[in-house]
Amino acid sequence: MSTLLVPRRSFLVALGLGTTALALGVSTAEAQPKATPDNWERPTVAQLPEDGGFTPNAFVHVALDGLVTIVCARSEMGQGVRSSLPALIGAELGDDPARVVIVQADGDTAYGNQDTDGSSSVRGDAYDGLRRLGAAARVMLVAAAAHRWSVPATSCEARDHAVVHAASKRRADFRDLVADAARLPLPNLPSVALRPARELRRVGRSLPQLDAPAVVAGRAIYGADVRLPGMLTAVIARPPVVGGSVATVDSKRALTVPGVAHVIELPQPKTPFAFQPLGGVAVVADTTWAAMRGRAALDVTWVAGSNGSYESTEYRGQLLTAVRAEGKRVRNVGNVDAALAGAWKRVVAEYTVPHLAHVPMEPPVSVARVDANGCELWSSTQSPEEVREQVATALKLDPKRVRVHVTLLGGAFGRKAKPDYDVEAALVSKAVGSPVRVQWTRTDDIQNGYFHTTSAQRLEAGLDASGKVVGWLHRTAFPSISSTFATGVTHASDGELGQGVLDLPLAIPNVRAENGEATAHVRIGWLRSVCNIHHAFAVGSFMDELAHARGRDPKDNLLDLLGVARIVGAEELGVKKVPNYGAPLDRYPIDVARYRRCVERVTELARWSSRTAEGRSLGLAVHHSFLTYVAVVASVVRDSLGKVLVDEAWVVADAGTVINPDRVTAMMEGAVVFGTSLALHGAITMRAGAVVQTNFHDYRVARMPEAPRAIRVELIESDAPPGGAGEPGVPPVAPAIANAVFALTGTRARDLPMAQYRLV
Amino acid sequence: MIVLSINGREERLDVDPEMPLLWVIRDVVGLSGTKYGCGEALCGACTVHLDGEAVRACVTPLRRAAGREVTTIEGLSKDGDHPLQRAWVELGVPQCGYCQSGQIMSAAALLSKKPRPSNAEIDQSLAGNLCRCGTYTRIRAAVRKAAGIKEG
Numbered sequence: 001m002s003t004l005l006v007p008r009r010s011f012l013v014a015l016g017l018g019t020t021a022l023a024l025g026v027s028t029a030e031a032q033p034k035a036t037p038d039n040w041e042r043p044t045v046a047q048l049p050e051d052g053g054f055t056p057n058a059f060v061h062v063a064l065d066g067l068v069t070i071v072c073a074r075s076e077m078g079q080g081v082r083s084s085l086p087a088l089i090g091a092e093l094g095d096d097p098a099r100v101v102i103v104q105a106d107g108d109t110a111y112g113n114q115d116t117d118g119s120s121s122v123r124g125d126a127y128d129g130l131r132r133l134g135a136a137a138r139v140m141l142v143a144a145a146a147h148r149w150s151v152p153a154t155s156c157e158a159r160d161h162a163v164v165h166a167a168s169k170r171r172a173d174f175r176d177l178v179a180d181a182a183r184l185p186l187p188n189l190p191s192v193a194l195r196p197a198r199e200l201r202r203v204g205r206s207l208p209q210l211d212a213p214a215v216v217a218g219r220a221i222y223g224a225d226v227r228l229p230g231m232l233t234a235v236i237a238r239p240p241v242v243g244g245s246v247a248t249v250d251s252k253r254a255l256t257v258p259g260v261a262h263v264i265e266l267p268q269p270k271t272p273f274a275f276q277p278l279g280g281v282a283v284v285a286d287t288t289w290a291a292m293r294g295r296a297a298l299d300v301t302w303v304a305g306s307n308g309s310y311e312s313t314e315y316r317g318q319l320l321t322a323v324r325a326e327g328k329r330v331r332n333v334g335n336v337d338a339a340l341a342g343a344w345k346r347v348v349a350e351y352t353v354p355h356l357a358h359v360p361m362e363p364p365v366s367v368a369r370v371d372a373n374g375c376e377l378w379s380s381t382q383s384p385e386e387v388r389e390q391v392a393t394a395l396k397l398d399p400k401r402v403r404v405h406v407t408l409l410g411g412a413f414g415r416k417a418k419p420d421y422d423v424e425a426a427l428v429s430k431a432v433g434s435p436v437r438v439q440w441t442r443t444d445d446i447q448n449g450y451f452h453t454t455s456a457q458r459l460e461a462g463l464d465a466s467g468k469v470v471g472w473l474h475r476t477a478f479p480s481i482s483s484t485f486a487t488g489v490t491h492a493s494d495g496e497l498g499q500g501v502l503d504l505p506l507a508i509p510n511v512r513a514e515n516g517e518a519t520a521h522v523r524i525g526w527l528r529s530v531c532n533i534h535h536a537f538a539v540g541s542f543m544d545e546l547a548h549a550r551g552r553d554p555k556d557n558l559l560d561l562l563g564v565a566r567i568v569g570a571e572e573l574g575v576k577k578v579p580n581y582g583a584p585l586d587r588y589p590i591d592v593a594r595y596r597r598c599v600e601r602v603t604e605l606a607r608w609s610s611r612t613a614e615g616r617s618l619g620l621a622v623h624h625s626f627l628t629y630v631a632v633v634a635s636v637v638r639d640s641l642g643k644v645l646v647d648e649a650w651v652v653a654d655a656g657t658v659i660n661p662d663r664v665t666a667m668m669e670g671a672v673v674f675g676t677s678l679a680l681h682g683a684i685t686m687r688a689g690a691v692v693q694t695n696f697h698d699y700r701v702a703r704m705p706e707a708p709r710a711i712r713v714e715l716i717e718s719d720a721p722p723g724g725a726g727e728p729g730v731p732p733v734a735p736a737i738a739n740a741v742f743a744l745t746g747t748r749a750r751d752l753p754m755a756q757y758r759l760v
Numbered sequence: 761m762i763v764l765s766i767n768g769r770e771e772r773l774d775v776d777p778e779m780p781l782l783w784v785i786r787d788v789v790g791l792s793g794t795k796y797g798c799g800e801a802l803c804g805a806c807t808v809h810l811d812g813e814a815v816r817a818c819v820t821p822l823r824r825a826a827g828r829e830v831t832t833i834e835g836l837s838k839d840g841d842h843p844l845q846r847a848w849v850e851l852g853v854p855q856c857g858y859c860q861s862g863q864i865m866s867a868a869a870l871l872s873k874k875p876r877p878s879n880a881e882i883d884q885s886l887a888g889n890l891c892r893c894g895t896y897t898r899i900r901a902a903v904r905k906a907a908g909i910k911e912g
Contacts, residue, residue, distance in 0.1 A: 078855025078893045209849070215857035216848045217840030218793020218833030222858060225792035233787070258776065288796070289776075289783040361797050361805055361858040361892050410795070410858030411892050442798040662852055666895070670855055673894025696802040696890060705883040707896040 054182035056136040057189060058110040059089065066161060066175030068093065068100045068137075073111035074121045075382045076104075076211065077360075077409035077416070078670070079726045080663030081121050083207045085130055088122075088659050091200040092134030094141075094158030099174075102210060107384025107404035115383040117417045117526070119626040119724025122659060124583045127722050128194065135192045137181075144180035145172045157199075197657075197719065206662030211408060222410045223365040223380025228435040231367065232261060234428045235291040235439055237298055238280035238448045241689035242273065242522050243305040249281050250299040257297050259290025264431045266424065273523055274485050275390045277424045278448055284432050288439055304689055310521035312454060312686040316352050319456035322477040322516030323350065328491055331474075331502050333574035334510035339471030343462025347549045351459070351538040352751045355684040356452035357699060358527050362410020363445040368425035369435040374401025375426050380409045382417040390419045391426045413528040413674075418450050446699050447691040450525025451684055453478040456516075457538040461508075467550045469561060472508045476501055476535065477516030481524050490517045492531070498579030499625060500535025500731065505592050507563025511574060522686060528674060532625040532731035537679075537752065540621035540735025544742065553612075554620050554739065555603050562622075565593035581626055587721055588627045594654045595622055597716060598631035602652035605714060606633035612743075619739030621732040626724030628655040629716075632672070634708075634736040636744050644744065644759040645706065646676050646737055651713045651729060656720035668713040668729040675733020676708070677701040680760045681753050700755075762826045766791070767835025777823035781815075782806045784822050785832060793833040793861045797890070804889030807862040807869075808832050814869035816888075833861035836868060843906040844868055851902045855893035863889045867903045876907050 053063040061069040070086040086102045105111050112129070113120075120126060138158045145163035146153035149170055156165050164171045197203075214220040239245060251263035262284040269276035283294035340346060366387075367378040374397055381387050384404040392399040409416055421438055429436040440448075455478035462471035480496060483489040492515050494502070501513050527533070547557035568590040570578050578585060599622050603609075612618055622631040635648040651668045658664050681700035685692045693699040738749045741759060749757050762773050766789055775788055785794050785808070794817055797805030801816040808817045809831040810824070836842050844864050847853075854860045863886060870877055870885040877885070882903050891899070904911065 076856075078857070206852075209852055209854065211857065212849045212852065212854050213840055215854045215860055216833075216845040216864060217837075218791070218861045219840075220857055221792070222795075224796065227790065227792075287779070287783055287787040289779050289787070292799075359892055361803065361856065361890065362795070363797075409856060411856045413892070439796075442800075442803075666852060666855060666898070669897055670894035673896060674892075695800050696798055697800075701890060701892060702894070702896075703888075703890060704886045704896045704899070707894065709879070709897070709900070711897050 053178050054140065056140060056186050057133050059133040060093070060137045062137055062141070062174060062178050062181070064178050066099060066173060066178060068095050068174070070100055070102050071105045071111070072102055073105035073114050075116040075406055075409055075412070077116065077382065077412040079121070079667060080207070080209065080660055081116070082210045084660040084663060085121060087202050087207050088127070088130045089134035091202045092131040092195055093138045094160070096161035099161050104406050106406065107388045109385065114385050115417060117382055117414065118581065119727045122722045123627050123724045127657070131194050132189050132192050135194055136187050136189055139187045139192055140181040140184050141174055141177045143184055144177040148172070148180065203659050204661065207660045220408050222362050223367070223378065223407045224362055224410065224439065226367045226378040226407060226437070228367060228369060231435040231437055232284045232286060232432060233288045233291045233437045233439055234282045234284045234425070235288070235295045235441065236266065236280050236282045236424060236444070237295050237300055238278040238444065239302050240447065240691070241302070241304040241308050242278065243271065243307050244689070245279060245303045245305065246281060247301040247303045253297040253299060254283055254294040257285070257290055257294040259285040259287055260294035261285055262432045263298070264428055266427060272483070272485050272487050275386065275419050275423065277420045277427070282424070282428045284428060284436065291439070292441065307521045308689040310686050310689040312355060315521070316354070316454065316456065319454065319477045319516070319518060320350060320352070322518060323456050323458040323475040325516070327475055327477065327514035327516035329512060330497050330515050331511065331513035331574045333572070336471045336473050336510045336512040339510035340460060340462040340473065343470060344465040345463040345549065346460060347463070347546055348458070348460045349542055349545055349750055351457045351541060353455050353534040353537060354682070354752065355454045355522070355686070356527055356678055356682045357446050357449050357684050358413040358415035359445060359699065359701060360409070360411025360413055360415055363440040363442055364415065364421040365437065365439050366422040366425040367435065367437045368422070368429040370395065370426055370430040374403070375429070376403045377422055377425065378405045378407055379419070379422050380407050380416055381419060381422060382409065382412050383419065386417070387419040387422040390423050394423045395426055395430060414526045415449060418525055442696070443694045446684070446693050446695065450484065450523045452527040452533065453481070453524045453531070455534040457534065459538060459542040461542070461546055463550065469508050469546060471510040472506055474501060474513045474539070475516060476513070477518045478531070478534065479518045479520035479524050481526055483520035484523050484525060490519055491515050494577065495579045496531045498581070499531035500539060500623065502573060502575045503578050503580065503590055503624065504539060505562055505568040505573070505590060505595065507561060521689065529625060529727040529730040532623060532727070533678065533734070536621065536623040536731030537734045537738070540623065540732060541738050541750065543621070544619065544735070544739040545748065555599065555608055558599055558620065558622065559596060562592050562595050565596055567591055583627055590624065594629045595624060598622055598629045598652045598654055601714065601716065602631040602633050602650050605652065605712060606650040608633060617740050617744035619736040619741070619743060621735035621739065623728070623731040625728045625731055628653060628723030628725065628728035630668070630728045630732050632732040632736040634733065634740045636737065636740040638744070644741055644754070646708050649708045649711045651711065652716065653713065653729065654716035654718055655723040655725055655728070656718050657722045658715055659722070661715055664715055664725045665713045667725045669711045671729025672711050672733055673702050673707045675730050676706065676737065679734035679737045679752060679754055680706070681755050683753050762822055764825045764828055764830060766830045767832060773822070775822060778821050780818050781808065781820040781822055781825055781830065782817035785817060791832050791834050795858055795862060797859065803859070804866060805859050805862040807865040807889065809865060809869060812869070812872060814866050833865055836864065842868065844871070844902065847902040847906040851898050851905060853895050853898040853902050855895055859889060859891045863891065863899055867906070871903070871907055876909060877903070
């Protein structure tokens with residue numbers, strides 16, 4: 001038996017750790033370890049095992065046999081977090097991936113922020129934070145070995161699931177160190193020493209996809225696949241207009257449908273609607289089909305409420321009126337009015353983007369079981385802690401009595417960060433006294449979602465006689481996401497304007513940005529890349545318009561307007577503060593050199609000059625979002641029917657340090673298709689306050705024949721801190737396509753989707 | 761009572777013959793690899809084989825499958841090692857993965873008839889299968905790989 005003879009204080013001082021043991025909270029009482037490591041296949045709680053060994057923090061457990069369990073606390077929706085986050089923790093620990101089990105975290109404050117949103121799982125503080133979790137375990141194992149061998153800990157290294165002392169060629173497997181390490185106090189997490197980056201051997205190499213074998217065999221468990229004993233399925237008739245309510249309901253016919261067990265009226269939400277369910281009537285049955293048929297047989301009439309007069313097409317006109325007048329100044333450098341008044345030539349263009357819906361392939365779905373103990377949920381959610389809060393509020397429960405298990409997500413794109421559907425499942429389960437799965441149909445998903453806002457923008461630039469751009473005025477108006485969470489909101493938030501308006505570097509002496517008034521009549525929510533969608537579309541298109549107005553090559557024009565390589569701060573931008581996605585500007589500066597490198601490289605990769613000379617129709621755009629820089633070249637051709645087809649795309653992304661290049665590449669490929677969908681087809685319209693579209697035939701997303709046949713992605717090698725990956729590929733796609741379409745057809749598609757120009 | 765075979769196993773079901781095969785497979789038989797995406801044969805997430813032909817289970821009433829052979833993703837291969845499934849993993853096709861069982865079932869029906877399909881035939885056969893994550897370029901590459909077609 002080995003014991004530690006050195007008093008702990010000096011031991012830790014020798015390690016340079018100090019004595020403030022402990023750190024990040026260990027899992028709270030109601031989330032204590034229960035499950036076995038293979039629990040992913042079953043709808044059960046996934047937490048750390050309780051089989052001895054040690055648990056330096058809520059994310060890592062090292063068992064007596066050396067088996068390492070790593071918790072993934074973010075939601076998997078295709079971006080590969082269940083591979084990349086544990087790989088980063090494990091690389092810092094020095095693991096052998098074959099001896100690691102990965103489990104999915106429940107919603108628990110012990111894990112810090114679990115909201116898988118804003119491309120935030122790795123960027124910013126998350127990267128070092130994840131590394132510290134593995135480092136804490138490593139430090140303890142190294143300390144145990146160093147003590148045993150009476151050598152300084154600094155002379156030992158943890159790698160391949162063992163601690164090695166190179167000088168004496170000694171090696172101890174983690175298995176043989178666990179018992180000693182378990183007796184050590186926990187290192188202070190915020191100050192735990194990280195490895196030099198070069199030692200993170202698996203970081204920057206593509207990782208196998210953890211869930212792919214289960215996915216291709218049909219064994220992966222999504223929210224829709226959870227089955228509990230005695231579970232019923234609910235399909236809900238919701239008011240077609242947000243804020244509307246049930247006028248009359250007659251459930252007689254519905255209750256005669258075989259399998260239908262209950263018809264439940266849901267509570268009416270109050271403004272602001274936030275994450276509350278929309279209300280309506282739930283039909284609960286033994287099968288999904290019976291619930292759907294039951295809902296169809298429901299006799300229900302609605303009161304539309306104050307949003308019943310919303311006509312999104314007319315509203316677009318109101319937004320255009322707003323941007324034709326002066327708005328609230330949000331950015332100002334120099335004197336734009338004088339520059340435009342004195343310009344030799346003025347270029348003006350207006351752009352509009354309609355509402356969009358997320359349409360993840362798995363529509364929203366949640367399973368809840370409410371009983372005397374509280375509420376347990378299995379959810380396809382991006383934000384399990386938010387589910388917990390919202391369900392606790394709705395059921396008037398202590399959040400500690402709400403447990404949320406996270407399944408795989410069948411797509412999300414921001415929709416599944418809004419837990420209205422989880423609250424529905426909890427309310428219905430409570431009402432009927434059985435476990436209940438709430439299944440949204442595709443029509444529900446399209447008609448009752450949280451929509452990407454609708455926007456109008458007006459851009460105006462002044463050129464002097466030499467063709468130099470001397471003034472730039474950007475006006476944007478769109479209902480704010482804040483309107484979903486507060487009443488009386490008429491303007492965009494700084495965070496929304498920080499997505500492509502406040503943070504855009506321009507080598508132009510006079511620049512002003514204004515935000516026009518806009519009131520929401522539907523629930524506005526965030527959708528993959530959020531306000532960057534419309535801002536990048538307008539700015540990226542207008543850049544191209546200026547190139548043609550100036551008679552310059554679009555690439556040269558773009559580089560000219562971005563200006564020389566430099567770091568751009570609040571003063572040059574003419575803003576009080578650069579929101580910068582919550583990240584500090586000193587660590588994540590806005591770096592024009594990185595914009596330029598992406599533009600230079602993507603045009604090289606696409607052979608911009610020679611292909612355009614050959615008559616290929618290419619379009620270029622660059623955008624910075626979520627701390628990552630992405631440039632896109634799109635190529636368009638006419639297909640055999642004369643319709644415009646995006647046949648090829650090139651993407652160059654500078655996302656700083658990349659953990660898993662294959663997944664970041666995949667995110668960029670997917671972003672091209674996502675951007676193609678919204679550029680060509682995406683439009684949700686509301687008439688009399690209700691959504692017109694019902695399914696994929698009238699809310700179209702790109703199908704295989706419409707998707708580029710080749711997408712070439714290159715990631716810039718960088719040791720800069722990591723940026724986001726899931727979203728930043730999307731914004732430059734639509735303007736790149738629009739610019740290519742102009743090159744091909746001479747039509748400037750300023751209003752999305754391009755389908756309205758009969759081009760596609 | 762309707763009798764049919766699902767993945768080689770005889771199922772005797774006392775279920776409304778109008779119930780779509782999708783919900784029979786998921787809610788009655790309990791196989792969850794076949795997915796719901798639209799309910800109107802617009803997205804292909806529910807694709808299964810009926811006597812070897814790709815069909816959209818969400819619009820196929822159970823009665824149409826009576827006495828016939830249904831294959832779902834779970835029955836495509838014994839150990840998830842159909843050439844398509846292997847190619848899907850090797851090329852890292854899935855993102856969220858939700859649509860992929862339908863994609864694979866459509867591709868498998870294609871390859872059983874056309875072992876070396878052209879690009880146009882791949883596009884045509886998979887045009888009914890939506891992927892919101894946008895994995896189409898990798899799907900195409902994986903079908904070609906499984907068919908033994910060299911890239912170039």
